[in-house]
Amino acid sequence: MANNAEVLRQYPRGFLGTNVDSAGIDTANVAVETLYAQYIKNNIATCTPEFRHSILKVALNAFGTKDFSDWFLTQPKSPSYGDMHERFLIDTLRFIETGRRDLSLESWSILLKKTTERVSSKLNVKITRDFFGIYNDLASLSKAERNVQLTDVIQNWCSQPGGLEDLLGTLHILFGNV
Helix, strand or coil: CCCHHHCCEECCCCCEECCCCCCCCCCCCHHHHHHHHHHHCCCHHHHCHHHHHHHHHHHHHHCCCCEHHHHHHHHHHCCCCCHHHHHHHHHHHHHHHHCCCCCCHHHHHHHCCCCCCCCCCCCCCHHHHHHHCCCCCHHHHHHCCCCCEHHHHHHHHHCCCCHHHHHHHHHHHHHCCC
């Protein structure tokens, strides 16, 4: 796995993502926030195929890598990564896999904040191993057989009922304003 922590930047809630806009640490991804604001305002344009295509295009850029598993496993390297960040990531995998979350995105949005509390990552949990198709340990992720490519993960995400909306809400939490 490449050291993505060096090529990704930290966003306002502490998650790592694309460094393309190379703005400061506390600056949100403008493309994500523009789409999210249109969606929240219930703009009529959000019902169009063009808007949906824009969400997918922005999502493919926002993570900063084409390897979703690499992005996912790089998150604990963020200096602001804490227990709630980890729980959110695992809940996101749960949604992509089952179409259900333990908490709503609105609840996560309130709960997630940068933290200086360092946690020992527990990403080697059953749902993570199942999601990536790993049945021994995460160190062998390069042998994962599923959900590695970002395009595949986004396709699975959007195939869930309300998946595209969940993707946009998740992008806002990961890379948007607090």
